[in-house]
Amino acid sequence: MLLDVRNVVKRFPGSDQPVTVLDGVSMSVAAGETVALTGESGSGKSTLLHIIGGLEPCDEGAVIFEGTDLTGLDDAGRASVRRSNISVVFQQFNLIPSLTIEQNLTFQAQLAGVQASADDLAQSLGLQGQLRKYPEELSGGQQQRVAIGRALAAAPKLVLADEPTGNLDETTGSAVFELLVAQARDRATGLLIATHSERLAGLADRRLHLSHGRLTG
Amino acid sequence: MTWAVIRALLSHWRRRPFQLVTLLLGLSLATGLWSGVQAINAEARKSYGEAADILGGGGLTELVRQDGAPILPQTFVAIRRGGWLVSPVVDGWIEADRGRVRVLGVDPFSMPAGTPAAMAIAPQDLTTMLGRNGVLMADPVTATRLTGLGERLQTGEGIAPGLLLADIEAAAELVGQVGYDRLLLDPKQPLRQTPLNEIAPELQRRAPETAEDLGRLTDSFHLNLTAFGLLSFAVGLFIVNGSVGLAFEQRRPVFRTLRALGVTARRLVWLLTLELLAIALVAGVIGIFMGYLIAAALLPDVAATLRGLYGASVDGALTLSPLWWLSGIAIACLGTALAAASGLIRVARMPLLAPAKPRAWAMATGSAMRWQLALAGHSLVVALIGFAFGELIGGFILLGGFLIAAALALPSVLAVLIVAVARLAKGPVATWFWADTRQQLPGLSLALMALLLALSANIGVGTMVASFRTTFTGWLDQRLVSDLYVTLENTADTPALMAFLETRSEAVLPIWHVDAEVLGGPAEIYGVVDHPIYSENWPLLAANPDVWEQIAVGEGALINEQLSRREGLAPGDPLLLPGGWETTVTGVYSDYGNPIGQVVIPLPVLIDRYPQADKTDFGVLVDGDTEPLKRALSEDFGLPVENLVDQAALKAFSLSIFERTFAVTGALNILTLAVAGIAILTSLLTLASMRLPQLAPVWALGITRKTLGRIELIRAVVLAGFTFVLAVPVGLGLAWVLLAIINVEAFGWRLPMHLFPRDWLWLAVLSLAAAGLASLWPARQLAKRPPADLMRVFTHER
Incomplete structure (x- = not known):
């Protein structure tokens, strides 16, 4: 198994008591598999992706990537995994505005x-x-394509995509989503993609549904 | 990988070259002004060091007479016969171009080996230097000022600027003195000697004179310069802090992306540190060049100031040591570290997913206002402690604490002021204007604080200089009582001159004097004749009612304010004078610009007590035009024209020295104001890029872009105007501290404070113009902004 998430718990401080955002989530992604993660806003999709990508620590549980528990790694170790093996595609594209498209x-x-x-x-x-343009000169859909290209260019084993179409209109969003899934499949890259859209989720090999911090399907 | 990250970080500057220029400019200016001032200080101190070394015999203990009179040659011979290895020194002054030159007479044969004076004399010069007509040595610059010494004068290396080195006999003749000023004690003395108090009980040992003595005297001036340098440095750092902080905040999405893509926080901080170091090095080198230019431009004036105020000789040329270069680079790095530390710490602690909030960053200082106000209170307490402590250092603590408190309190005071004015606003645009202005305040506060410091310094120093000028001019009118000042070539011509002037003038007033040591310090003793012109004009600060009657009967002494303050003397106090005789202080007079003590005694007493006095100067009272008498003295009596100076020329000369003295402060004032202007410009440009979310709704409601641009300009001018109004009391407070505390401690005289509202008006116009100019570009950019940019605010595409 490429990715094995075991009983991950994540709490955030609340006004009275901590709010449990992820409540014992366990899931897996096989090499080359595309998995869609659906759920309402605030269900914990982004938090789960951030924990898998080592962008945020979890309070309990383990994230095993190719046999290594990422939760046990320090900042440098997690950064190294993100550099070479796990790429992230964000909703806001997060391109470097001062670099050209080619450089990005x-x-x-x-x-x-x-x-x-x-x-x-x-x-x-x-x-x-x-290629010679800067991100600000491109439309939202084009910028997200660049973000996808950047993520795939490093030939990672897993791509985490957090609502990659959330900032795009429906037509553009569908096209970008399809492109991402197709590109991941072409390269035999594992893909865990969070989305609101049930229709787009149907394009994945497998679907998981997150509700109130728990996987329900 | 590292290179890719560096390229990503640096690409920010490529896309925002103006921000980079701002950062480099701020840092270069800060480094330049600081390094320039340090170069001037170092150059001056080097000159003092050289002079004190050579004059003080390189740290040897000296023997001097307790009463300050010269040591007679027979006493010297007796001491030598008593087994003591001593070497005589004659130390005096002669007139030269552009002021006086110090004459140092040494005995090359008995001079202890290894002393700077002995080392300055090359072996081949030893024989040519000996005797009354021997060679005289000076450094090349000083030699150009000594025009009347002919071929005897030679130039040599290793001689302090402003010094003429001569054989003891030649020196004694040049300064017109019999005997020696001091005897240097050789550190290696024979085992058996007759006790000194048996041979010459009138002599006492004196610790070696060091650079510290002159250094202490001039410390206040250098401290002043350093304070200005520090002020400019701080104002420059405001710019750097703003630029670096903004650059970090703008790049926060990039930092976040880099971290998400696998760059560790440690590597990111290191690379940012490296980037800052590179910027600091480039700015440091530019700053050093700027500093060199500033120092080279100001040094001649500083040299003139030091000569005029303290009689200290400073070489007017600038030499740069590697240490200066290194310290310039170091200060640039230190400044960058100071200005960027908070930004770097924030990056290091930044949560990986933290969103960028450049606007929130600019406004964040708003929450710091309360802290700033508390800090201002603390600074004020420190200032008051300085005031209570007294002395020069206490004065500077008061000054620094007061200025820092005023700057820190400015944003809060401005906020209160804006709220008060906003209550008077009528109409929606005016209401929005004041509300928006208050919201902009935190983002502009650093620049406005810089402006406040610059304006206060301008008003404070300007008031001090103008007060000084007014007092000085009035004092010159009083003090320069004679219509014509005549200097004889030879004392022997005195009777002939008196006879020549008897029918051609109303009165002849001898201005005879002797340089001496009074109560352990250098002083001049003058003799005055009994003439009503003195009692009518002499600027007395305190005196016995019958002061002039006492002078008329040959009793009592007037002393200058410096000597009075230094020794705590007041009318009625006894005064011990060289030669061991005592008189009574009958009055204290103001004597601005004189670094040393001065005593005025009745002329007959001077002639009687000090036969060696210089008797070549005379003041002449003339009824009407002085020109015919000048012509007669030149053509019929044969005096060179340069020995005849009329009152107007002397006043003009004195005032020109005065103006030159304060040219340095004026230049630094303008530079600091310029730096503050740049700080405003950079702050406005910084804010302009974040202002669209505030401006777009107002634009959408029907206010044109042109009007918005105009409002931005008005806002900058209004804020500068408010800052100016607040700078006036701060500046006046600064002036009071300078006049009533610093000047008294540093120079020994107190000046009355005069107010010059017209100067403030001019400064107000200048500061408003600077703010207007600084806001012109951002305002124009806003007026020309494409509507699409403003629309984007509503479509959330920004």
Whole structure:
């Protein structure tokens, strides 16, 4: 198993008592598998993805990635995993505004020490002719394509996508979602994708539903 | 990987070159002003060090007469015969171009080996230097000021600026003195000697004179310069802090992305530190060049100031030591570290998923206002402690505490002021304007604090200088009583001059004097004749009712304010004078610009007690135009024209020295104001990029972009205006501290404070213009902003 999440609990401080956002979540993702994670706003989808990506610590449980418990790693260890093996695609794109599209596309690959061709990525993502531009010159859909390209360029084993279409209109969102799933499958990359949309979730190999911090399906 | 991260970090500056320029400019200016002032101080101190070393015999104990009179040659011979290894020194002054030159006469044969004076004399010069007509040595710059010494004068290395080194006999002749000022005690003495108090009981041992003596005297001036340098440095750092803080906040999404992509927090902080170090190095080098230019431009004026105020000789040329370069770079790095520390700490502690809030960052200082106010209170307490402590250092603590308290309290005071004015606002736009202005206050507070400091310094120092000028001019009118001042070439010509002037003038007033040591300090003793011109004009601060009657009958002595304050003397007190005789202080007079003590005694007493006095100067009272008499003295009596100076020329000369003295302060004032102007510009530009969410709704409600731009300009001018109004009392407080505390402690005289509202008006116009100019660009940018940019605020695409 590529990813094995075991009884993860996460609490945030509340006004009276801590609020449990994830309440003993266990799940797994196999290599090359696409898993959709659905749930209402505030159900804990983003928090779960952040914990898997080592962006946030959990209070209890374990996140086993290729046999290694990520929760036991220090900041440098978790950063190393994110650099080479787990990429994250955010809802807000999070491109580096001062770098060109070409530089953004190859950025994570450079961090991971992987050779990547910006031209090839642009070709596969439909971003031809955009390489010299800056993020602010692109539409939201185009920016999210760049973010997907950046995540895949480092050839990670798992991509975590947190509501990647949340900032896009429905048509653009669908196109981007399909592109992400297709690209992940082409590269045999595991994909855990959080989404509101039941329709888009149907494109995944498997669906999980999170409700009030617990997996229900 | 590191390179990719560096490129991502640096790309921010490529996209925002103006921000980089601002940062470099702020840091360079801060470094430049600081380094410039330090270079000037270092150069001056080096000169004092050289002078004190060579004058003080390199740290040897000296023998001097208790009454300050010269040591007679026979006493010297007796001491040598008593087995003591001593070497005589003659120490006096001669007139030269651009002031006086100190003459140091040494005995090359008995001078203890290893002393700077002995080392300054090359072996081949030993024989040519000997005797009354021997060679005289000076450094190349000083030599150009000594025009009347002919071929005897030679230049040499290792001689302090402003010093003429000569054989003891030649020196005695040049300064017109019989005997020696002191005897240097060789540290290696024979085992058996006759006790000194048996040979010469009138002599006493004196600890070696060091650079500290002159250093102490000039400390206040250098402290003043340093304070200005520090003020400019602090104002520059305000800019750096603002730029670095904003750059960090703007890049927060980048930091977050980098961290999400696998860059560790430690690596990020290290790379940011590296980036800051690179910026500090570049700005440091630029700053050092700026500092060099500032120092080179100001040093001649500083040298003139030090010569005029303290009689200290400073070489007017600038030499740079590697240490200066290194300290310049170090101060740039230190400044960057100070200004960026809070930003770096925030990045290090930043939660990985923290969103960027540049606007919140700019406004965050709002919550710090209460802290600032509390700190202002503490600074005020420190200032009061300084005031209670007294002395020069206490004065500077009072000054620093007061200024810091005023700057820290400014945002809160402005906020209160704006709320009060807002109550008077009528109409929606005016109401919005004041509310929005109050909201902008935290973002602009650093720049406004910088402006307050610069304006207060301008008003304070300006008031001090103008008060000084007014008092000085009035004092010159009183003090320069004679219409014409005549200097004889030779004392022997005195009777002939008196006879020549008898029918051609109303009165001849000898201005004869002797340089001496009074109560352990350097002083001048002048003789005055009994003439009503003195009693009518002499600027007395305190006196016995019959002061001039006593002078007329040959009794009593007037002393200057410096000597009075130094020794705590007042009318009626006894005064021990060189030669071991005592008289009574009958009056104290103001004597601005004189670094040393002065005593005025009846002329017959001076002639009787000090036959060696310089008797070449005369004041002449003339009925009407002085020109015919000047011509007659030049053509018929044969005096060189340069020996005849009329009152107007002397006043003009004195005032020109005065103006030059304060040229440095004026230049630093303007530079500090310029730095504050740049701080306003950078703050406004910084805020402009974050202002759209506030401005877009107002624009949507029907206020045109042009009007919005105009309002932005008005806001900057209004805030600068308020700051100016608050700077006036702060500046006047500063002036009072300078005049009533610092000046008295540093120079020994107190000046009355005069107010110059016209100068403030000019400064107000200047500061409003600076604020207006600084806001012109951001306002124009806003007026020209495409509507699409404003629309984006509503579509949440920003």
